[in-house]
Amino acid sequence: MGTPLPNSKTLFLFSLRVLFTASFSSPSTAFANEALSQCLISHSQASQPITSAIYTPANSSYSTVLQSYIRNLRFNTSDTPKPTLILTALHESHVQAAIVCARKLLVQMKIRSGGHDFEGISYVSISSPFFILDMVNFRSVDVDIETETAWVQAGAILGEVYYGIAAKSKVHGFPAGVCPMVGIGGHFSGGGYGNMMRKYGLSIDNIVDACIINVKGEILDRKSMGEDLFWAIRGGGGASFGVIISYKVNLVRVPERVTVFRIQRTGEQNATEVVYKWEQVAHKLHEDLFIRPVMDVVAGENSGEKTVRAKFIALFLGDAQRLLSMMSERFPELALQSSDCIEMSWVESTLYWTNFSIGTPVDTLLSRTPRGLTHLKRKSDYVEQIMSKDELRLLWKRMIELERPILTFNPYGGKMGEIPATKTPFPHRAGNLWKVQYATNWHEDGDKAARHNIELTRKLYGYMTPFVSKNPRAAFLNYRDLDLGVNHNGDESYEEGKVYGVKYFKGNFNRLVKIKTKVDPGNFFRNEQSIPVLPR
Numbered sequence: 001m002g003t004p005l006p007n008s009k010t011l012f013l014f015s016l017r018v019l020f021t022a023s024f025s026s027p028s029t030a031f032a033n034e035a036l037s038q039c040l041i042s043h044s045q046a047s048q049p050i051t052s053a054i055y056t057p058a059n060s061s062y063s064t065v066l067q068s069y070i071r072n073l074r075f076n077t078s079d080t081p082k083p084t085l086i087l088t089a090l091h092e093s094h095v096q097a098a099i100v101c102a103r104k105l106l107v108q109m110k111i112r113s114g115g116h117d118f119e120g121i122s123y124v125s126i127s128s129p130f131f132i133l134d135m136v137n138f139r140s141v142d143v144d145i146e147t148e149t150a151w152v153q154a155g156a157i158l159g160e161v162y163y164g165i166a167a168k169s170k171v172h173g174f175p176a177g178v179c180p181m182v183g184i185g186g187h188f189s190g191g192g193y194g195n196m197m198r199k200y201g202l203s204i205d206n207i208v209d210a211c212i213i214n215v216k217g218e219i220l221d222r223k224s225m226g227e228d229l230f231w232a233i234r235g236g237g238g239a240s241f242g243v244i245i246s247y248k249v250n251l252v253r254v255p256e257r258v259t260v261f262r263i264q265r266t267g268e269q270n271a272t273e274v275v276y277k278w279e280q281v282a283h284k285l286h287e288d289l290f291i292r293p294v295m296d297v298v299a300g301e302n303s304g305e306k307t308v309r310a311k312f313i314a315l316f317l318g319d320a321q322r323l324l325s326m327m328s329e330r331f332p333e334l335a336l337q338s339s340d341c342i343e344m345s346w347v348e349s350t351l352y353w354t355n356f357s358i359g360t361p362v363d364t365l366l367s368r369t370p371r372g373l374t375h376l377k378r379k380s381d382y383v384e385q386i387m388s389k390d391e392l393r394l395l396w397k398r399m400i401e402l403e404r405p406i407l408t409f410n411p412y413g414g415k416m417g418e419i420p421a422t423k424t425p426f427p428h429r430a431g432n433l434w435k436v437q438y439a440t441n442w443h444e445d446g447d448k449a450a451r452h453n454i455e456l457t458r459k460l461y462g463y464m465t466p467f468v469s470k471n472p473r474a475a476f477l478n479y480r481d482l483d484l485g486v487n488h489n490g491d492e493s494y495e496e497g498k499v500y501g502v503k504y505f506k507g508n509f510n511r512l513v514k515i516k517t518k519v520d521p522g523n524f525f526r527n528e529q530s531i532p533v534l535p536r
């Protein structure tokens with residue numbers, strides 16, 4: 001039942017790391033640093049000084065700048081490959097200089113906005129030397145309620161977007177992710193799903209314009225980039241095509257009061273029956289209602305025993321009374337009580353969903369200081385058919401054996417089933433019942449702990465094989481997973497890219513490759529899972 005493990009690949013990556021760490025302080029690298037700094041300075045405009053945005057390892061703030069947007073402690077170790085330089089661009093001309101110099105000096109450029117990439121590919125690289133173009137200073141959020149739109153820069157975080165909208169309107173919101181610290185640059189360009197997706201789709205379904213800098217250093221908007229490129233950067237990942245400066249989005253309407261609840265059931269409290277019913281109804285419920293079960297392993301009632309716990313968290317775009325009548329009719333097994341229902345504003349619900357206690361001040365959304373970081377591994381799947389009660393029970397048994405990995409089910413249906421699979425590069429639309437996220441978090445440092453916990457995650461993924469999409473086994477780009485394949489961007493780049501490309505994009509992969517070949521034929525914008533160019 002287990003999934004094949006890319007052991008040799010993992011070892012390969014480990015040995016590469018050692019190699020690059022060793023070469024990190026070599027004279028040629030120091031020379032490259034110097035050359036890159038000099039090039040950046042000579043390509044910047046006197047009116048927009050660049051020196052205060054350049055951090056080389058010699059700068060005492062280099063480590064702080066690097067670490068401040070590492071969101072996975074797996075990549076905060078002494079042998080994680082380090083950039084030769086970090087450019088915290090302050091102006092578009094700095095981005096242009098970065099592109100010119102990286103091309104000229106053949107240094108790989110990594111683009112980082114919020115740093116939430118699960119595999120750290122916005123700030124780590126398997127090729128050397130590399131530097132980081134950090135978009136952290138591009139963080140404006142301009143909300144225009146009259147036109148119900150907003151321009152949002154790449155380095156802004158979701159919390160700033162939610163806060164910015166709520167500061168101007170009680171009846172507008174935006175459909176995007178659950179964690180407020182996620183950055184716009186990666187999140188929007190990779191899809192962006194959250195608890196309003198059954199009503200309004202993903203973030204990309206609500207993007208109407210963008211500003212991007214291409215490989216030639218040209219600043220383009222939707223009109224000047226053309227519809228092909230505009231299509232690609234709504235789900236195909238920004239980093240394969242250019243540097244996203246900002247996106248323009250359509251806001252969506254939310255009621256002044258929404259309702260949330262959190263209810264949990266352990267295996268001993270009929271979790272199997274309740275999840276089984278959830279499987280049947282969650283994707284068919286009214287699109288105002290999103291109910292997500294999260295399964296983990298906890299102590300059972302008898303000492304020494306373990307049980308699976310299903311935590312159901314919901315957002316309802318309406319009041320508690322309407323929710324209660326809907327639930328008693330369609331999903332009585334959850335036994336929702338009026339005392340479980342909490343009415344609040346939409347912006348407060350974004351805090352509730354990320355586990356802040358009720359009454360937490362809304363400006364907490366502006367914080368960029370994580371509440372606690374761990375080492376982590378994530379994987380994803382799409383489920384197209386219902387699992388029987390026996391299959392659920394077997395899954396719980398496996399989870400109890402593994403203990404750590406957590407499963408999250410995100411219901412589909414509603415708008416997600418209506419948008420054609422080719423409308424954006426994100427192909428996972430009609431036909432899916434729910435999306436699975438596999439999550440393992442751990443606190444122990446070191447390769448041994450990492451290998452062990454990654455292995456647990458892969459095992460759970462292996463157990464789910466019979467129940468999830470096949471040919472290809474689909475995956476979500478924003479849940480970056482290097483187990484799906486790695487690109488070394490050499491002669492085999494197209495073949496390597498196809499391996500993960502069809503999993504993330506299915507039939508849209510070919511169109512992405514064609515667009516990539518047109519806009520970046522030299523494959524300047526490349527990374528471990530970028531869109532390859534067509535082989536010559």
Ligand SMILES: Cc1cc2nc3c(=O)[nH]c(=O)nc-3n(C[C@H](O)[C@H](O)[C@H](O)COP(=O)(O)OP(=O)(O)OC[C@H]3O[C@@H](n4cnc5c(N)ncnc54)[C@H](O)[C@@H]3O)c2cc1C
Pocket residue numbers: 071110111112113114115116117118120121122135154176177178179181182183184185186187189190191192193194237238239240242243244245478479480527
């Ligand atoms: C705690 C946590 C919660 C999450 N919750 C959700 C969720 O609810 N829904 C969801 O859909 N996803 C979620 N994600 C995944 C998240 O959407 C992706 O990791 C996303 O890519 C992060 O964007 P970022 O800008 O923070 O990441 P980064 O690590 O900065 O970038 C991610 C990728 O995008 C590229 N990129 C970044 N900025 C730019 C730019 N300006 N131009 C071009 N390319 C760029 C990077 O090079 C990299 O390839 C979550 C992740 C974490 C860690």
Ligand SMILES: *[C@@H]1O[C@H](CO)[C@@H](O)[C@H](O)[C@H]1NC(C)=O
Pocket residue numbers: 051052053054055058059060061
């Ligand atoms: C580090 O970089 C910052 C910003 O560029 C600069 O102000 C500072 O002087 C630098 N410090 C050192 C030690 O180079």
Ligand SMILES: *[C@@H]1O[C@H](CO)[C@@H](O)[C@H](O)[C@H]1NC(C)=O
Pocket residue numbers: 067073076077373
């Ligand atoms: C990352 O590593 C550095 C150096 O070991 C350490 O000082 C820092 O606290 C670490 N960051 C986190 C969030 O643990």
Ligand SMILES: *[C@@H]1O[C@H](CO)[C@@H](O)[C@H](O)[C@H]1NC(C)=O
Pocket residue numbers: 268269270
């Ligand atoms: C579990 O289901 C049984 C049978 O339907 C029911 O009698 C019992 O009250 C339920 N237990 C819980 C905790 O919901």
Ligand SMILES: *[C@@H]1O[C@H](CO)[C@@H](O)[C@H](O)[C@H]1NC(C)=O
Pocket residue numbers: 355
């Ligand atoms: C959420 O908060 C509660 C109460 O503070 C805590 O017990 C629980 O572990 C938290 N859950 C997560 C997933 O962080």
